[in-house]
Amino acid sequence: MRRRRKRQxxxxxxxxxILIIAAIAGIILWKRYSPSKEQYDMKKxxxxxxxxxxxxxxxxxxxEAEGKLAGGKVYVAYNIVRDYINSRFYWDPxxxxxLYMLPxxxxxxxxxxxxxxxxxxxxSEDYVIxxxxxxxxxxxxxxxxxxxNIDYEVSNNPDHVMIRTKWGKTDVAxxxxxxxxxxxxxxxxPVLAELKKKDEVTVVESEQNWKKVRTADGVIGxxxxxxxxxxxxxxITRKFEEQDYSNxxxxxxxxxxxxNVTNQDANNAVxxxxxxxxGLTTLAPTWIHVADTNGNISSIASADYVSYAHKQNVEVWxxxxxxxxxxxxxxxxxxLLSYTSRRETLITQLIAExxxxxxxxxxxDFEKISDxxxxxxxxxxxxxxxxxxxxxxVLSVDNYxxxxxxxxxxxxxxxxxADYVVIMGYDEYYAGSPxxxxxxxxxxxxxxxxETLKEVPAEKVISGIPFFTRLWKETPxxxxxxxxxxxxxxxxxxxxxxxxxxxxxxAQAIVKQAGVDTTWDKKAGQNYAxxxxxxxxxxxWLEDSKSIEAKLKLMKKYxxxxxxxxxxxxxxxxxxxxxxxxxx
Numbered sequence: 001m002r003r004r005r006k007r008q009x010x011x012x013x014x015x016x017x018i019l020i021i022a023a024i025a026g027i028i029l030w031k032r033y034s035p036s037k038e039q040y041d042m043k044k045x046x047x048x049x050x051x052x053x054x055x056x057x058x059x060x061x062x063x064e065a066e067g068k069l070a071g072g073k074v075y076v077a078y079n080i081v082r083d084y085i086n087s088r089f090y091w092d093p094x095x096x097x098x099l100y101m102l103p104x105x106x107x108x109x110x111x112x113x114x115x116x117x118x119x120x121x122x123x124s125e126d127y128v129i130x131x132x133x134x135x136x137x138x139x140x141x142x143x144x145x146x147x148x149n150i151d152y153e154v155s156n157n158p159d160h161v162m163i164r165t166k167w168g169k170t171d172v173a174x175x176x177x178x179x180x181x182x183x184x185x186x187x188x189x190p191v192l193a194e195l196k197k198k199d200e201v202t203v204v205e206s207e208q209n210w211k212k213v214r215t216a217d218g219v220i221g222x223x224x225x226x227x228x229x230x231x232x233x234x235x236i237t238r239k240f241e242e243q244d245y246s247n248x249x250x251x252x253x254x255x256x257x258x259x260n261v262t263n264q265d266a267n268n269a270v271x272x273x274x275x276x277x278x279g280l281t282t283l284a285p286t287w288i289h290v291a292d293t294n295g296n297i298s299s300i301a302s303a304d305y306v307s308y309a310h311k312q313n314v315e316v317w318x319x320x321x322x323x324x325x326x327x328x329x330x331x332x333x334x335x336l337l338s339y340t341s342r343r344e345t346l347i348t349q350l351i352a353e354x355x356x357x358x359x360x361x362x363x364x365d366f367e368k369i370s371d372x373x374x375x376x377x378x379x380x381x382x383x384x385x386x387x388x389x390x391x392x393x394v395l396s397v398d399n400y401x402x403x404x405x406x407x408x409x410x411x412x413x414x415x416x417x418a419d420y421v422v423i424m425g426y427d428e429y430y431a432g433s434p435x436x437x438x439x440x441x442x443x444x445x446x447x448x449x450x451e452t453l454k455e456v457p458a459e460k461v462i463s464g465i466p467f468f469t470r471l472w473k474e475t476p477x478x479x480x481x482x483x484x485x486x487x488x489x490x491x492x493x494x495x496x497x498x499x500x501x502x503x504x505x506x507a508q509a510i511v512k513q514a515g516v517d518t519t520w521d522k523k524a525g526q527n528y529a530x531x532x533x534x535x536x537x538x539x540x541w542l543e544d545s546k547s548i549e550a551k552l553k554l555m556k557k558y559x560x561x562x563x564x565x566x567x568x569x570x571x572x573x574x575x576x577x578x579x580x581x582x583x584x
Contacts, residue, residue, distance in 0.1 A: 162218025254562025442525025
């Protein structure tokens with residue numbers, strides 16, 4: 001009996017230990033796998049740091065909390081409108097005016113006003129359209145919505161606004177049962193919002209057992225897959241009439257040559273220059289320079305030049321430049337374009353000069369645009385496009401081959417508001433380049449075309465090619481020069497590089513005089529020559545009929561609007577027969 005009782009106590013003790021272990025394990029498992037009820041700080045979620053701020057969600061992204069409520073209206077900071085909603089709104093902090101360009105009109109709004117003007121005609125709203133606070137301008141979202149295909153929903157706790165800018169086929173799902181939206185995928189992640197059965201959410205992306213979703217009021221987070229059902233594509237639209245930026249389109253392949261005219265007398269050569277060409281449709285004489293940062297121009301435009309060109313069935317698109325006469329720096333271009341009144345002065349004078357001499361269009365060649373000047377530059381192009389449209393003038397805009405460092409030129413917007421976007425497919429290696437190379441290799445031109453076509457329709461793209469090349473001279477650095485280069489960018493180069501530009505015939509003459517043969521550089525798509533003389537190495541990549549034809553084939557392959565050449569008078573006589581073959 002005693003032995004049996006001892007055994008039973010032992011069994012009970014073991015069972016108790018097992019129960020305790022099971023309880024502890026249960027508690028551990030519960031803590032590890034049970035859903036967290038922790039609420040995420042929603043002010044932190046929206047980036048709200050002070051009273052009066054309004055959080056902002058644009059489509060599937062929470063952006064800076066640069067919104068505010070006033071008079072029952074939502075106001076959004078200009079930079080948010082520009083970067084996420086509608087980049088055509090333009091704020092000039094120097095002259096305290098908000099602008100919006102329509103295809104043939106300008107909307108203008110002053111700070112603190114309920115009034116605005118369209119082509120100087122006054123209109124009004126029942127709310128203040130534009131407010132400022134410190135250095136920040138805030139635009140009423142209702143006003144933005146008049147000119148933008150958006151919808152929005154305002155919610156509180158905390159105050160935030162959900163703005164929808166994207167329409168069409170959208171992935172949506174229905175909530176199967178009451179559940180939570182969590183900050184990250186996982187039951188231990190804090191809760192952002194509660195969802196009720198039958199709520200609809202937008203599915204942003206799927207991640208194993210979780211889906212990233214957006215709620216109706218703009219909370220973006222994660223929901224378990226099993227809490228959703230009926231995932232489908234839903235066509236979400238809003239009735240809105242987009243503005244139509246009509247353009248002038250030529251019904252022929254454009255063959256434009258820039259004519260580098262440096263003085264009035266040079267205009268007299270137009271007859272000779274045209275006579276030497278074949279298939280020429282357009283001349284772009286470099287007549288206009290921006291004289292100062294106030295927007296005044298200097299001009300050597302000639303009505304007689306235009307009249308003669310027209311008799312030869314050649315159009316004239318006068319070129320205006322922000323370099324090589326008058327202003328000639330990034331700082332000056334910024335000072336000019338960042339003031340609305342200065343842009344207006346420039347545009348007024350350009351249109352007046354165009355009408356005075358009877359040209360058919362304006363070609364913009366601004367090459368001193370810094371990153372911070374980008375928004376002012378594209379506003380200038382928009383404003384100029386309106387005046388060109390009103391006066392029946394073609395607007396073409398010259399651009400570098402697209403690179404990460406020149407995105408500020410905004411080729412996509414150019415492709416909407418301008419008639420033609422011209423690629424300057426040369427200066428791959430340029431005057432002042434620290435090493436020798438081709439001015440315009442085949443792949444460089446191809447890259448310019450393919451990258452531009454990602455943003456601009458082919459029927460608006462003109463491929464610019466060179467009639468010139470560079471003779472490179474490389475001289476080994478002395479020991480003293482190598483020492484002085486230590487710690488600078490020049491340290492990586494063992495030779496001093498100089499170059500001079502030559503037209504086609506002169507370049508061929510230099511090679512002949514050197515007594516060397518050319519070889520075909522397959523990578524560059526050009527004939528190449530090199531030789532040594534007087535302790536220096538000389539290199540040249542020639543532009544000739546073979547290299548030019550390869551570039552013209554690219555124009556045809558990608559069905560572009562045409563070609564352009566820099567510059568008239570530098571070509572060899574056989575080139576025009578070749579060009580005519582590709583533009584007819």
